[in-house]
Amino acid sequence: MGRAPCCDKASVKKGPWSPEEDSKLKEYIHRNGTGGNWIALPHKAGLKRCGKSCRLRWLNYLRPNIKHGDFSDDEDRIICNLFATIGSRWSIIAAQLPGRTDNDIKNYWNTKLKKKLMHGLQPYNHHSSKQQQLLFVTASPAAAAPPEAARPLSLQHLLSPHDYSHHYSGSYGSNNSTMSVLSAAAGSRGFLLNGEHHTTITSCLDSGGGGLGLYFDELCATTSSSVHGQGLTAESFVFGGFQQLLEEDHHKALLLAAGAPNQLDQQYSAAASSCYDEAKPPLVSLTDGGNGAGGTSTSNSFFYDSSYSNNES
DNA sequence: AAGTTACACAACCGCGGACCT
């Protein structure tokens, strides 16, 4: 029954691969392919390695057409968009970036891109008070002031999937739902707003629909119930920050994935943002955007407008 | 120049679903 054990862990070599091992593996695969069996491969190739290790080495390093080195701005954007939508599904993200491996992208995100984004948030502080105040100007008494349960949420939380329940549960407005800050792509719906859509935001916020709203402001975030518009029956959140995209141009907005209710248990329901430029629409299409002012959308929605606080407050 | 710290990247580990017997 079953198959033979993967490998004798006591006798396999670990650690960095030598050039000799690399060439043995490459040569073997070029001649024979992987044969669909990585476990048997190292023995056949004369390597004292675990099959898993061989597979990893091949896929991440030796495979032809692997691209190493700096990521382009376009690649950054794709990664941001996809991360915002599907979370840390590196293999899926890698599939959209020819020549890049999931491991590569994962490392790039953890070591560079995440920091890049975090750094970009810093100078945005001076807007925070206005925007934060604005958030709570809604028709609902419950939302007239920052809710008691509202707590700061560091960007760390946005960038790494965690359980958000301790931040949000109990303060979710009328539908009493819990939500993850980001949902997986399948559940994501939303729309983006830019400077032309102030009324939409205003209506959403002011009409006090009684649902859930979240507001993220540079390094902290606050939740508020009853934020979004009457036509929006699902959760919404407003996201601020990522100043590098916003500082000079109000038409640059952040595109965010919408939270789907009742998904707190989903590991990948993490918050993230997508750096968005009008000239470069997101690769991830978030459809069925909310209708905004007085609209009837029942979508999960999200929106951001860097100029909102200035124009509407 | 030596020691320490931070960073980047490669590799490993453990888990869950798919697959095999």
Place this chain on the structure above:
DNA sequence: CAGGTCCGCGGTTGTGTAACT
């Protein structure tokens, strides 16, 4: 169908090196 392994994935750790003191 059950029990076992294989495969692929994502998170974490280890290692080499650059930057700093």
